[in-house]
Amino acid sequence: MESETLALVTGLASQLLFSSRIVLQWVQSEQAKRVLVPTLFWQISLVSSLLMILYGMLRHDPIILGAQLISYIIYIRNLQLLGEWLKLSGWFRAAAYVFPLAVLGWFVVGNQHFSLAAMLRNRIPGGVLVLGALGQFIFLLRFVYQWAYSERKGESVLPLGFWVVSLVGSLLILVYALARRPVDVVLILGNVFGAVVYGRNIMLLRREERHTGPPARAAEQVTEELPPLHSR
Numbered sequence: 001m002e003s004e005t006l007a008l009v010t011g012l013a014s015q016l017l018f019s020s021r022i023v024l025q026w027v028q029s030e031q032a033k034r035v036l037v038p039t040l041f042w043q044i045s046l047v048s049s050l051l052m053i054l055y056g057m058l059r060h061d062p063i064i065l066g067a068q069l070i071s072y073i074i075y076i077r078n079l080q081l082l083g084e085w086l087k088l089s090g091w092f093r094a095a096a097y098v099f100p101l102a103v104l105g106w107f108v109v110g111n112q113h114f115s116l117a118a119m120l121r122n123r124i125p126g127g128v129l130v131l132g133a134l135g136q137f138i139f140l141l142r143f144v145y146q147w148a149y150s151e152r153k154g155e156s157v158l159p160l161g162f163w164v165v166s167l168v169g170s171l172l173i174l175v176y177a178l179a180r181r182p183v184d185v186v187l188i189l190g191n192v193f194g195a196v197v198y199g200r201n202i203m204l205l206r207r208e209e210r211h212t213g214p215p216a217r218a219a220e221q222v223t224e225e226l227p228p229l230h231s232r
Contacts, residue, residue: 003113007058011186014051017044018190022197029201034208037158039084046075046096053100055186057107060119063129063176064187067136072100074143081156124180132176139169160205167198 021044028036049072056065076096079085085093108116124132142165150156170191177187 003058006113007055008186010051010058011055012189014048014055015186015190017048017051019193021045021048022194026197026200029204034204037156039079039082042075042078042082042084042156043088046072046079049075050096050100054103057103057114057119059184060114060122061124061132061184062119062122063132063136065119067140069100070140071143074147077147078150078156081150081154128176128179131172131179135169135172135174135176137169138165139173142166142169160202160209163198163201163205167195167202170195170198 021041024044025037025041028038049068052068053065053072056062056068076085079088107114110117142162145165146158146162149159149162173187174191174195177184177191
């Protein structure tokens with residue numbers, strides 16, 4: 001029971017942060033009538049992803065753990081592309097590199113709350129596990145796609161395809177969360193809210209494309225410069 005409570009608190013804290021970044025992005029986009037993604041979006045994503053890594057361990061869920069480990073790396077890379085990574089405190093950057101590795105080592109060794117051995121014994125039905133893996137794979141592809149797109153552009157951007165893939169992946173993960181036993185409340189809350197925002201961003205980008213035409217950079221986000229996390 002203690003581990004379940006710890007997992008729930010960790011997961012809800014992570015989803016609260018994930019939701020706050022989406023609200024930030026949503027509000028600024030609605031005000032500008034176009035899709036904007038501030039630097040703070042990526043900073044919050046990094047902290048949220050770390051909490052979700054812990055949540056995946058506590059839930060002994062290989063789907064959540066694997067997806068978040070890859071997402072964590074992509075969030076750091078986006079901050080590097082924005083030129084914001086080196087502006088963060090040296091202690092924060094060092095912790096961002098070392099802490100996940102230390103937690104993973106602890107996970108392999110095992111403790112009273114989580115262990116690799118317990119995750120390998122996880123009794124999630126095969127069909128449900130495949131569904132979750134498919135949802136997380138598609139959801140993860142959005143950042144792989146965004147990463148490749150940003151590397152080609154030489155800057156951090158979120159094209160229309162990012163939001164379309166996000167919506168599809170989020171809906172599949174939502175089905176996975178409902179099919180799991182027990183159901184995953186954390187994933188349900190996060191993906192219901194996320195799906196609404198992803199759909200709204202698609203609408204904004206479609207409208208912007210109609211006004212500016214396909215050749216324009218309407219399918220890209222404009223990154224606003226906000227103060228780095230350690231100075232706020």
